[in-house]
Every structure is written in structure tokens, then in C-alpha cells.
Amino acid sequence: MRGVFIVIDGLGGSGKTTQLTMLKKRLGRRALFTHEPGGAPRAERIRDILKSGKGPKLDPLTDFFLFWAARAEHVGARIKPALRKGKIVISDRFDSSTFAMQVRGDEQKTLEKLFWQCREHTLEGCMPDLYVILDASISTSRSRRRGRGEGEDRFDEREEAYQKRVRAGYKEFAKRLGKRALVLDAAEPQRDVNETIVHAIEKLA
Ligand code: TMP
Numbered sequence: 364m365r366g367v368f369i370v371i372d373g374l375g376g377s378g379k380t381t382q383l384t385m386l387k388k389r390l391g392r393r394a395l396f397t398h399e400p401g402g403a404p405r406a407e408r409i410r411d412i413l414k415s416g417k418g419p420k421l422d423p424l425t426d427f428f429l430f431w432a433a434r435a436e437h438v439g440a441r442i443k444p445a446l447r448k449g450k451i452v453i454s455d456r457f458d459s460s461t462f463a464m465q466v467r468g469d470e471q472k473t474l475e476k477l478f479w480q481c482r483e484h485t486l487e488g489c490m491p492d493l494y495v496i497l498d499a500s501i502s503t504s505r506s507r508r509r510g511r512g513e514g515e516d517r518f519d520e521r522e523e524a525y526q527k528r529v530r531a532g533y534k535e536f537a538k539r540l541g542k543r544a545l546v547l548d549a550a551e552p553q554r555d556v557n558e559t560i561v562h563a564i565e566k567l568a
Contacts, residue, residue: 365446365447365449366445366446366447366448366449366450366451366452367446367451367452367492367493367564367567367568368442368446368452368454368489368490368491368492368493369451369452369453369454369491369492369493369494369495369564369567370453370454370456370457370459370491370493370494370495371383371386371453371454371455371456371495371497371560372455372456372457372459372460372463372494372495372496372497372533373496373497373498373499373533373549374497374499374501374504374526374529374530374533375504375508376499376503376504376505376506376507376508376511377497377498377499377503377504377507377549378497378499378507378549378553378556379455379497380455381553382495382497382553382556382557382560383396383453383455385553385554385557386453386557386560386561386564389557389561390451390453390561390564393450393451393568394450394451394452394453395441395445395450395451395452395453396453396455397437397441397442397452397453397454397455398454398455398456399430399433399434399437399454399455399456399457399460400413400414400429400430400433400434400456401433401437402433402437402441402442402454403436403437403439403440403441404440405433405436405440406433406434406436406437406440409429409432409433409436410433412429413426413429413430413433423465423469423471423474424471424474426465426469427461427465427466427471427474427477427478430460430461430465431461431481431485434457434458434461434485435485437454438485438486438489442454442489443488443489446489451564451568454491457491457494458478458482458485458486459494459496459533459536459537459544461478462478462532462533462535462536463529463530463532463533463536464529464532465478466478466532467528467529467531467532467535468521468525468526468528468529468532469525470528490543491543492543492567493543493544493545493563493564493567494536494537494540494543494544494545495544495545495547495560495563496533496534496536496537496544496545496546496547497547497549497556498530498533498534498546498547498548498549499530499549499550500530500550501523501526501527501530503549503550504526504549505526533546534546545559545560545563547559547560
């Protein structure tokens, strides 16, 4: 029996962490919670390179392939084994982030075709059953991140136009995926958002 694979994604400050905490309480041991970049030992080492603020900015192509390299490890070492055990796998971010940030945010139009090819190849046998995209306005996402006192990461440092492209990129990705994606308004009460997510997961599990 194959389990169910769900991705929760969206801008920082879109309520992802709150939703994941609520889902952990609701689903308990039926679910395996994981995240990207990382989620498996060697993928975590790639995460360290990606998140390190030191040194010059990575070339966009390096960035793109490091996210896919980490994902290949994550899929093979963690996600597929859990799905084979019939688990509900919930990933905090996945390739939806690469599409939104590297392809659309960084305006790497030439990577678009490569993105869909990497996706086909890397996710063979473990395509997510559902992407939940938490859609927040740029101002909501920024004020929530500041409210949490989060340190700035590479995303926060970028200009508003970039953040708008990323937001639109998530919506475009969801549109492309059709029924396999659900875009939810992150401004709705968190409990209502959670009910909708749990309902969608239960329909698949
Ligand atoms: P986080 O784990 O604290 O959310 O940090 C991950 C950062 O990496 C966040 O800014 C989003 C970014 N990211 C990408 O740019 N592309 C990707 O494919 C993924 C998974 C994350």
C-alpha cells in the first residue's frame, strides 16, 4: 500500500508553521513530517551550503541544481520508504518552492523546461498527491515574520518585486497542477484553514 504525500508551501509568514503544528496534533503517528531543503542526512549538508550567508551569492544554476540534488536525496532516503510503509508524508516546502523562487522569483526563464524535466525524473513514483499553497499578501507575510522576530534569511533580504514574483509563481504552479493543488487564503482564521487541510488529507488517506 502506498501512503499519501502532501506538501505544504507558501511565502515565509504565510502560517505554514502554525498549520504544521496543528497537523502534527491532529494526525499524530500516522504522519511523517519532513522539510526542504533537507529532510535526510546528506540533504541537510546541502541545506547548509544553500543557507550559508557567507561568501558570494551562488550562481542561479548552482542554486537550482543544489535544491534538486537535496530533493533527490530526500525522496530516496526518506519519502519513498515512508510512503511504502503507508505513512501520510507531509513536507514543509518541496519543488513548488523551486518553481516559485528559482524559476519565477529569480526570473530564470531558461530553467523552466529543465524544471519540469527534473521534476519528472526525480519525483518518479512519488509525485505529491496534493500541494497546499498558503497564499499570503506580501505585507501580511512580512509583518508575521517580523512579529516572530525571525532572523532575516535569503528570502527576506530580497526586494518586494521579487517577493511578488514568488507569490505569483506559487499560484502559477498550483494552476498548472490543477486538482493536485489547493490554494488557501492565509488571511482566513488558522483553525478554518486547518479544517480545510485536514478534510483534504482525509479524502486522500
Ligand atoms: P526555511 O527552511 O527556513 O524555510 O528556509 C528555506 C529557504 O530556502 C527559504 O527561504 C525558501 C528557500 N527555498 C528555495 O529558494 N527553493 C526551494 O526549492 C526550497 C525548498 C526552499
